[in-house]
Ligand SMILES: Nc1ncnc2c1ncn2[C@@H]1O[C@H](COP(=O)(O)OP(=O)(O)OP(=O)(O)O)[C@@H](O)[C@H]1O
């Protein structure tokens with residue numbers, strides 16, 4: 001069973017007097033079939049948490065396990081392969097590639113990976129996200145919210161077991177934000193993904209199976 | 224490679240400018256190569272057209288044909304071997320009064336230089352007071368049947384044929400018989416024909432024992448031609464310098480372009496795209512830029528060479544141009560290694576933060 005686990009994870013930025021403890025003693029587990037929401041104010045450590053969970057940063061202490069494999073023992077290349085095949089990451093700054101059309105943002109991974117979503121399945125998601133009419137546009141022709149939805153779709157295209165999303169609804173109106181959360185919870189329940197969303201947007205709490213709160217690097221379970 | 228091509232299509236101006244720059248420098252390199260080649264050819268074209276492999280010269284002549292005289296003794300040893308060359312540098316004047324510098328070269332019709340001579344118009348025969356002359360003289364209005372007066376002498380020769388690639392030490396050649404050369408040189412005062420050197424078609428001809436002369440290879444002889452070495456060195460230096468400029472300029476440009484793209488690469492790395500894929504794309508991009516620039520330059524150089532007036536001594540040797548083209552592409556790839564290093568070092572978290 002697919003799972004993602006953080007044990008006693010601590011993250012300290014900087015050294016000496018400028019040291020800053022962004023995460024303290026985090027213990028966390030996400031299983032497939034669950035949508036987990038982590039809420040917290042700006043600067044509380046949400047992005048730090050998510051990037052560590054995805055193996056983009058190494059924790060100062062503690063271990064991160066994905067499917068019971070410890071990330072810290074993997075090579076950079078193995079970690080990159082793991083991200084490619086298992087993790088769909090929605091970045092806070094959506095960072096679309098400026099010279100690729102919306103369609104190409106998704107299909108780029110076809111060059112290095114098979115087993116992506118079938119066209120029909122993916123088209124359904126595109127419809128839910130309202131992206132179908134935008135496929136031939138370049139990022140600079142899209143609004144912020146449209147770019148954000150493209151970034152979400154890009155994370156889903158590779159059919160990952162884990163979906164990690166950093167503020168995926170920051171630029172979306174309530175209706176769109178709820179549609180995205182409903183899509184995530186469908187993916188968790190029907191496609192057995194593990195979905196972790198970090199946000200300061202409390203509108204989303206109703207659509208998650210579990211809710212945690214992160215304040216100044218300390219995590220509590222709310223639901 | 225999808226990414227590289229997509230990007231170049233989307234950023235036409237940016238990459239167009241880079242191709243333009245590589246094109247300009249390549250064009251310059253090719254023109255210089257052609258000029259170097261052409262100038263050196265003016266020195267040696269006649270020797271090359273004889274396909275001589277070696278030459279016997281007086282050993283005190285510093286491998287210089289005009290300064291060399293083969294002693295009577297050694298002439299007896301060499302007898303009829305090889306091809307004797309009698310040389311007179313001077314001016315020739317046609318009936319219209321037009322004067323031109325010329326290397327007047329006396330050759331025997333039964334020896335290989337004459338036999339290998341390719342006459343482009345007129346007849347291939349050479350009797351006393353007749354001449355087969357370099358086609359270059361045509362540009363000054365010299366025609367078949369013209370009588371040329373050898374300046375400062377009473378000797379006149381009649382043009383019976385023209386031949387291409389006949390320049391020696393930058394000066395066009397007038398081929399005539401050794402007797403005619405002798406007559407012009409000594410005004411009939413000396414009866415034995417003076418021989419400056421004897422050329423051979425093979426590298427190591429069997430010679431008797433020479434006393435006053437020595438056998439030199441054709442390359443030795445050509446390298447010792449006045450100015451030849453200095454000229455070749457100058458051109459090689461310029462070309463080498465341009466190669467270094469290409470390397471630096473491409474490295475700088477690719478570096479700047481790559482630095483601008485690092486955020487994108489960071490995201491792709493975060494997505495799990497292998498670094499090797501990004502590196503391959505960057506290298507491919509450098510190769511595409513260099514190859515396009517070089518190909519355009521190649522095309523334009525061929526056109527330039529075709530339309531430049533014959534008087535400009537550009538000689539395009541396709542193998543030389545291709546070699547310098549490959550060198551330029553090699554330099555571009557070398558220049559691409561610096562941005563590649565940046566991509567390998569790139570930590571995706573630095574980029575995506577937030
Ligand atoms: N590379 C870094 N070096 C030093 N400090 C950092 C670094 N990255 C983050 N921090 C600090 O760690 C804390 C948590 O940052 P993080 O980006 O995780 O916050 P966040 O919860 O994602 O905030 P936001 O909602 O604004 O995105 C912040 O106080 C931030 O200043």
Ligand SMILES: [Mg+2]
Pocket residue numbers: 046047048092166576577
């Ligand atoms: Mg953040």
